[in-house]
Amino acid sequence: MAKMQANQMRAGMVIEFEGQRYTIIRQNIMIPGKGNAIIQVDMRNIKTGAKKDQRWRTADTVERLQTEDKEFTFSYAEGDMIVLMDPETFEQTQVPKDILGERLPFLVENMTVGVRLIEGEPVAMTLPEQVTLEVVEADPVVKGQTATSSYKPAVLSNGVKTMVPPFITVGEKIVVKTEDGSYYERAKS
Missing domain, CATH: 2.40.50.140 (Nucleic acid-binding proteins)
Known part of the structure; x- marks a missing residue:
């Protein structure tokens, strides 16, 4: 931990405040008509995710954490x-x-x-943006269903349910987005 002046805070830094750890989202220096400048900081609690607005005077010091x-x-x-x-x-x-x-x-x-x-x-x-997984369950294509029509449900080897194009069959490997498990493309063999 290192002490720094409040006016040195920048977005992305992590500080300790009142025993909690916060990531700085943004800071503004406000100069009132009279008196000293105030640093207005938007920060997010790392553990709870809660946002907090905090004000400091420029001379105040804060605990900066090493990330x-x-x-x-x-x-x-x-x-x-x-x-x-x-x-x-x-x-x-x-x-x-x-x-x-x-x-x-x-x-x-x-x-x-x-x-x-x-x-x-x-x-x-x-995680990486995409991961390749095997399709372990997929509904068969309904006769007369065109390739352009709606996606069908499938289950991946990690147990996650997702929607895939009608041409994807059980045993195929597909690339999905790790963010939400959505279909990206058929894996290149």
Whole structure:
């Protein structure tokens, strides 16, 4: 942790305030008619996601936390933890599964993931934008249904349900977006 003056805060920085960690969303310096400038800061609580408006005087100091974005390789999941490996040192790090929320099923073995560390503690995790998965269940195409008509439901090898074009069949590998599980394209073999 390092102290810095309130007027040095910038978007993307992480600070500790009242025992909580916040990401700075934006800051404005307001100069009233009389008196000293005020720094108006919009920030988001890292744990709860709640937004907060806070004002400081320029002379005030805040605790800036060291952040680091690092790539890890996903090894395996155990209980409610995800085990990651540092590709450089081969050291293992554990992070709670809930760090990924609804994107958890798209975590695939040996996938490279991005982890944001604050003071060495993992607080956020990003997945690649797309992942290739196998279709394990898909409705058969209805006779007379054209290729341009609506998508049909399918189940992927990770248990996620998604909608796929009518020409996709069981056993095929498709590329889906990790953000929402939506169909992107047929995987290139």
